[in-house]
Amino acid sequence: MKLQELQTGILIIGAGPAGLAAASAALNSGKQILIADDNPVPGGQIWRGGPKKVPDTRAGIFWDRCQNALNVQWLHSARLVAFNHTHEAIFELADKVVSVRYERLILCNGGRELLLPFDGWTLPGVTGAGGLQALIKAGADVRGKRIVIAGTGPLLLAVAETAHKAGAEVLLVAEAQPFSALSRFMWQLCLHHRSKATQAISLYWSLKKIPYLSNVLIEKAVGDAQLTEVHLRRGGELMTVQADMLACGFGIIPNTEIARLLGCNVAAGVVTHDERQCTSAPHIYAAGEITGFGGVEKAIAEGHIAGLAASDQVVSQDDETKREHAQHFMHLLRETFAVSEEMRQLASDATLVCRCEDVSLAELRQHDSWRAAKLVTRAGMGACQGRICGAACQTMFGWDAPELRQPVFPCRTSTLAAIAASSLKEAK
Numbered sequence: 001m002k003l004q005e006l007q008t009g010i011l012i013i014g015a016g017p018a019g020l021a022a023a024s025a026a027l028n029s030g031k032q033i034l035i036a037d038d039n040p041v042p043g044g045q046i047w048r049g050g051p052k053k054v055p056d057t058r059a060g061i062f063w064d065r066c067q068n069a070l071n072v073q074w075l076h077s078a079r080l081v082a083f084n085h086t087h088e089a090i091f092e093l094a095d096k097v098v099s100v101r102y103e104r105l106i107l108c109n110g111g112r113e114l115l116l117p118f119d120g121w122t123l124p125g126v127t128g129a130g131g132l133q134a135l136i137k138a139g140a141d142v143r144g145k146r147i148v149i150a151g152t153g154p155l156l157l158a159v160a161e162t163a164h165k166a167g168a169e170v171l172l173v174a175e176a177q178p179f180s181a182l183s184r185f186m187w188q189l190c191l192h193h194r195s196k197a198t199q200a201i202s203l204y205w206s207l208k209k210i211p212y213l214s215n216v217l218i219e220k221a222v223g224d225a226q227l228t229e230v231h232l233r234r235g236g237e238l239m240t241v242q243a244d245m246l247a248c249g250f251g252i253i254p255n256t257e258i259a260r261l262l263g264c265n266v267a268a269g270v271v272t273h274d275e276r277q278c279t280s281a282p283h284i285y286a287a288g289e290i291t292g293f294g295g296v297e298k299a300i301a302e303g304h305i306a307g308l309a310a311s312d313q314v315v316s317q318d319d320e321t322k323r324e325h326a327q328h329f330m331h332l333l334r335e336t337f338a339v340s341e342e343m344r345q346l347a348s349d350a351t352l353v354c355r356c357e358d359v360s361l362a363e364l365r366q367h368d369s370w371r372a373a374k375l376v377t378r379a380g381m382g383a384c385q386g387r388i389c390g391a392a393c394q395t396m397f398g399w400d401a402p403e404l405r406q407p408v409f410p411c412r413t414s415t416l417a418a419i420a421a422s423s424l425k426e427a428k
């Protein structure tokens with residue numbers, strides 16, 4: 001398999017709201033733009049299924065602008081493999097390997113769910129909250145399924161709505177935060193983010209027949225070959241719910257691995273940036289969930305500024321005001337739905353934390369760092385390469401994030417051979 005070479009002025013990794021907003025903003029500069037995404041259609045997780053299939057009209061507007069622009073190229077279903085040089089990214093597609101040389105890079109590669117282990121979390125029928133939403137959007141049939149949704153964060157209600165509309169029987173939404181925290185959150189929304197307050201009230205009202213309980217923690221999931229019961233704890237009260245599925249999530253964590261690999265500064269789990277969304281690495285910009293989870297408005301506001309800055313256009317005061325407003329919401333989310341000490345202690349000693357390599361919590365507790373645990377137990381050496389268990393260990397133990405090595409994602413040996421052949425040719 002040969003390596004195909006492309007060149008562009010601006011490479012955007014990620015075609016969610018941030019990436020599409022960045023591309024749309026950079027169009028008028030006339031610079032060549034290439035958008036690479038690992039999904040077959042644009043939209044990311046928020047607009048999953050493609051801009052034409054989501055109710056947010058902004059998705060369709062961005063898509064039409066980018067799709068019809070002569071200075072925009074696309075790489076769909078493109079898995080990032082490596083950065084061969086400072087300004088060269090290698091992508092693996094179904095039938096080829098593509099090298100993209102670029103002048104500016106905008107990282108819009110989003111975030112992923114934080115999954116915290118508990119007894120029974122590896123049972124069939126137990127998924128992430130966002131994972132369940134993605135499955136349903138991809139066509140999974142949940143009609144008649146009895147589903148419990150648990151964890152913390154506004155995503156829980158959004159997933160409940162998706163499952164309910166798909167015909168599932170949502171038995172309960174169990175929020176871990178206390179009622180006082182949720183009340184303060186709603187009050188702040190009413191004061192500073194009225195459209196989101198209206199949206200939250202409308203969503204809650206549409207799900208009024210579904211119990212929504214605060215201060216509820218997952219005790220364990222029970223079943224032999226399949227989930228049959230969910231055990232929950234509310235204060236001193238234990239609850240048992242008969243269920244077919246349990247969807248749980250504890251927030252969104254930024255995908256900072258690529259940024260760290262490229263030398264961008266990461267602090268408090270997010271990629272840092274200046275007022276033009278430029279990271280600490282020259283000519284690399286960041287927007288969306290990798291700078292902190294704040295919803296679609298933040299992703300669009302930051303993506304728009306990153307696109308303008310990367311294409312040497314002027315960022316207006318109005319652009320900065322919109323971003324500031326969206327980032328205020330991000331901080332509000334972070335304060336309200338922070339992972340508590342109780343959530344960090346859901347697992348027992350026998351609970352498997354690394355599902356790929358069958359490493360238990362008791363085994364991990366014998367070590368004082370992720371590196372030490374990985375060397376002895378092989379934790380993080382499976383298919384996810386520590387993206388799930390590594391994040392869990394960061395949260396539970398306060399360990400440093402796992403270091404990423406290339407290839408960024410698992411790839412075919414033919415892809416590695418194509419990269420090696422290209423490098424050898426260049427060396428000659």
